[in-house]
Each structure stands twice: as structure tokens, then as C-alpha cells.
Amino acid sequence: xxxxxxxxxxxxxxxxxxxxxxxxxxxxxxxxxxxxxGKTKIVPNGIRIIALLPNPRGTxxxxxxxxxxxxxxxxxxxxxxxxxxxxxxxxxxDGKIDSKKSLLVTMREPTMPLxxxxxxxxLVDTENVARSRVRYTMEQVRSGVLLQFAK
Numbered sequence: 001x002x003x004x005x006x007x008x009x010x011x012x013x014x015x016x017x018x019x020x021x022x023x024x025x026x027x028x029x030x031x032x033x034x035x036x037x038g039k040t041k042i043v044p045n046g047i048r049i050i051a052l053l054p055n056p057r058g059t060x061x062x063x064x065x066x067x068x069x070x071x072x073x074x075x076x077x078x079x080x081x082x083x084x085x086x087x088x089x090x091x092x093x094d095g096k097i098d099s100k101k102s103l104l105v106t107m108r109e110p111t112m113p114l115x116x117x118x119x120x121x122x123l124v125d126t127e128n129v130a131r132s133r134v135r136y137t138m139e140q141v142r143s144g145v146l147l148q149f150a151k
Contacts, residue, residue: 040122040130046072048132049083049123050102050150054114057144064107064114068123069150070097078103080126085112085119116141 051067054060066083070076078093091112097103107114114121116138123132134149141147 040133042122042130042133045125045129045131046070047076047097047123047125048150049121049134051146051148052114052121052134052136053144053146054119054136055116055141055143055145060113060116061110062106062108065146066091066105066107066114066121067102067146068093068097068105069102070099073099075099082124083112084122084124085115089113 047068047070049066050069051065053063053065056063056065068078075096075098077096079095081093083091083093089112091107091109093105095103095105118135118137118139118141120133120135122130124130134147136147
């Protein structure tokens, strides 16, 4: 009798785990933990990185900037979106971008420095879908020069 209860408990646990595994929602391209940004699939949706200022005049920390553009017909709330660099550093975004406008973000928190020797930056939405990627090299970086990727 006791062995039968254990077998039933194992079967119930196994079924619960299988049900939990099946309840993952729709499959979609996403940024995998530990995956290099260069290997992450980009799924464009009209929200993208259009410029970076990795080397502002004076002190870099707290003054670097990212410009994000919205080419869609809707305003977009960036709460929960993030920027991720090649090393896996992350900067959380907030704010709203109106339709056909851009948003200038000054990176006051030093969680993801824009490297002066070149880097790669992903724009990732609230569902962990990478929406934009930009790359720049050390040769492109100059003090006070904005690197433009799109209009």
C-alpha cells in the first residue's frame, strides 16, 4: 500500500512538471541568458537605436547617451525595455516615445558603459525580444561625436 502511494505521488509530480513545462506560452525569438549579442536574432518592430554618444566631452560616466527612434504610428512606453552590451551589462529604460519621434536617453546610472574602444548594443523589449542592434568600433569614437546609425 505504501509503495503504491509513492508511485502515485511520483506520477502526480511528473505530470505536474510536464504540465508546467507545457505552460510556457507562445514561442518567440528572445535573448537567451548568456548568449552573445552578436548571435541574438533581431526582430524589428519600428523601435530602434538611432544614435549613440559613447565618448561625451568631459567625463563619460553619467553623460553617455543613446537615442531611440520610433517609426511606428503608435507611441511606445519603454518601461521594462533594456539596453544590453556585448559583455552582458544592462541599462533599464523608461519613458515614452511618440509616433515618428525619438527619445534621447542620458545614461546617468553606470550599469552599462558605452565602451570607447567599440562595442555592440542591443535594444530588448519587455518580452526579451531583441528589436535593434548597433555596432561601433574604436576608430569611430571621438570625443563629443554622436555616432548615427539611422534617422
